[in-house]
Amino acid sequence: MDSYDLAIIVTGALVAGSCGFIGSFLILRGMALLGDAISHSVLLGIVLAFLITGDTSIVPMFVGALIFGLLTAVMVQALNRGGVEGDAATGVTFTAFFALGVVLLTAFAGRVHLDLDHVLYGEIAYVPWDLLYLGDVAIGPKALWTMGIVFLIDLLVVGAFSKEFKICSFDPGMAASLGINVALFHYLMTALVSLTTVAAFESVGAILAVAMLIVPGATAYLLTDSLGRMLGLSVAVGSLSAAGGYLLATWLDSSISGAMAATAGALFLLAFLFSPTHGVISRALARRRVGHRGESMLQ
């Protein structure tokens, strides 16, 4: 394994780690599909930012994505209040934004340094060549720095407000009675998801960013009963998916991001079956043992 592979694996691990970390809260709050919706909607923000500023600098891209991420959350809620059922409201909103993003992307294909494949699969394979320069010195892949900074922001924000995020997720009613602004933390979480997604977007594409948001967190959720450990495990599972996915992709000569999602799925399946506390098979075995003991006691 050379530095090329390493750069990709580390970037992938950072993507999957930060997505998994933030995604854990989405799962616990029953907002998994909002994550799905946001990661589609940010495309429009990114494309618009490109079309307006005409270059690929990172700040407008983040601003655009943040705006459309929050807009998605707001619109879903508004439609919901207007009487459209939650899932349907989500579906209408994100497909509309995503469709508009794709159409703009194709219509202005010449002017935008993005194409449909990029949107879907990301360009993690090119990460090692897109370097960040400090003066004249290359200090490493750009995507690695972006993702690293975003991960740091996620960690800092969640760390600083850990008990607020925790109680807002577990018992919003109690949180409100303590004077915690539940809506504010909801939108703060939405903002973090948008931020993380847009950073991940570049590397793994829109749809697979969702995979990293949801699957590692869900895997961790089956492995532990403590929120802190769940967060740590989701980062670990995400990183493992990234590394495994890269190896799988090289072996099969296929899309790296697709392979990462597939690996994440395989790890989830393992946890689903064999998790010591929540796995289907482990629980069945435990029941059988209890059953045997029950029988021997009867005899």
Next chain:
Amino acid sequence: MDPNFLWVLSGSVLLGTSSGAIGAFAVLRKRSLLGDVLAHAALPGVCLAFMLTGAKELFPLLVGAALTGYLGVKCIDAITRWSRIKEDTALGIVLTVFFGIGVMLLTAIQHSGAGNQAGLDTFLFGQAASLVGRDVVVIAVAATMLLLAVALFFKEFKLLCFDRGFGEGLGFPMRQIDNLLMALIVMAVILGLQAVGVVLMAAMLITPAVAARYWTERLDVMVLLSALFGGLSGMAGAVVSALGPRLPTGPLIVLAATGIFLISLVAAPRRGLVAKTLRYLGTRRKVARENLLRDVYEQHELSFDGTGVASDALQGIELDRVIGESSSPGRRSRLRVAQALAKEGLLRLELTGETWICSLTPRGLQAAWDVVRRHRLWELYLTHKADLKADHVDRDADDIEHFLTPDLVARLERLLEEHHQGPRIWPSVHPLDELRR
């Protein structure tokens, strides 16, 4: 015109129509995003079918799509049943993992060279232009079957969406009916993949149905409208996509559907934003007018010691006492209301010296009397029947008086017979010494 275009157009319209019709039930059955999962989960099936048959024949590809789509749905069931993971997360897991596998297979096929059989990646965003005559025949047959099934089982699906338990009580095999609906959704999704693509297929089920819901309260009309909207979107998408060489059809169809949705959201007769705003403004106007009339009446009651003799109301009083002193908040809007009432002949405004004097016309008195009486009836009800304190009832009555239907007024009158004084107006239960605002 390209002769092939007619095929493409009819194919897209048929697909839009059938997914619109079935989508109405999917949304009402709260299965909106199931279509999304099915579509994404179909991708690996398409790829596997291609790898097995080595050719891009529509039928085997669709079979493959249906199989993995169905497997995906079963996975969701298994995950929610056997673990503590909730449904929304399970949907997300299945959707993304299946799609990831699909993308993996797709790129592997492309890299192996065989994939220059292009066309497979049109499944991602749809390319109606790639439909040929034979495909359209397949689509036409399937779409007709779908629509027929919807027509035949309309009553059963209605029961399923509205009250499953009741249907079971009537002896309908609700499980089988649910499965049938599921199968139809699978079929609609799989058919739509060619034109719309896996990524945005969900919109074809959801958006027309949600748009249709704005126009009607009836299920049959909703299903028809949803089918119509779906068909229109399919047509618009196919036409626009034919204009440019590189435009994928899927996003265009979805944008057309979104356009119809936005129009519905704004312009639908009862539930649309315009109608709602107008209704709100109308209500506000009515409330402001009735309040002013009542205030004029009650100012009279004060001046004449509150005996409530109707003819007293025809005497004039200073306008400022009704709409507030020159600096008081809300004076301007109340002045406008007074002017509107004067124009309609309910209020008379006369300048006497420096001050404006207003008085109720006979018609105005009638209207005011009506409002005041409803207000007092409600106050009586709250104090006598709901045990509220007299000084609390005014604000509640203020809200309610404008919305008491004749039926409710009649019931109030009967209920309170012993307390009120028939068709006359009785004094308020609380002191009237200040303006409400």
Next chain:
Amino acid sequence: MHGSEIAIEVHDLSVAYHKRPVIWGIDFELPSGHLVAVVGPNGAGKSTLLKGILGLVPPTSGWVKIHGQPYHKQRRLVGYVPQRESVDWDFPTNALDVVMMGRYGHLGLLRRPGKKERAIAWECLERVGMADFAHRQISQLSGGQQQRVFLARALAQDAQVYLMDEPLAGVDAATEAAILQLLSDLRREGKTVVVVHHDLQTVADYFDWVLLLNMRLVAIGPTQEVFTAENLQKTYGGRLTLLADAAHALSLSR
């Protein structure tokens, strides 16, 4: 001793959901040191009354004072126990951790719970007889045990006034007795405890005050005086269909 002090003062409190009035013009003054049962039929607005007092739902009129001050200034004096079904018990956390959440209000922003909070949480778990289950994942507790954890969390809030939404719903007889014992202890310590309660049979045995509610306040006061057949008839008699119908007309018209 707060004996004569007013713990909760509610004036003309009305609350509406989606413009539809649920409780109307509620007025009462509750002296501190009482154990109060809130009683009324389904849909009478019992939970809404608690949420209205806590400011969780915006009132359409009226105000609330806790020990003489508006609620938002007195949050630390108030402990709230929501309905057990209102939270996801599959949340990855253990009993001790849930109880520690009771200390969050005292910690304020950014500070994390430490040794002191842990010690308090342990004490509270012991008080409800759940110390043995401190490290048990919450979904593995029975309904009654979950309810005790919720109570321990409220104890950890170290409040003067407790508002509890159906703490006795769906618990076994032993837990019910234990909880009622705990509530009586709280009252003896001079705390004010308001409990939404369904079981009319036990009201007279355990609660020294009662609040009868059916969309509006029917009566409040010492149980012997207020818990009468006539008042119960007024509360459950269903004479107020007109009130509900008018509320419906109001919600339609907007």
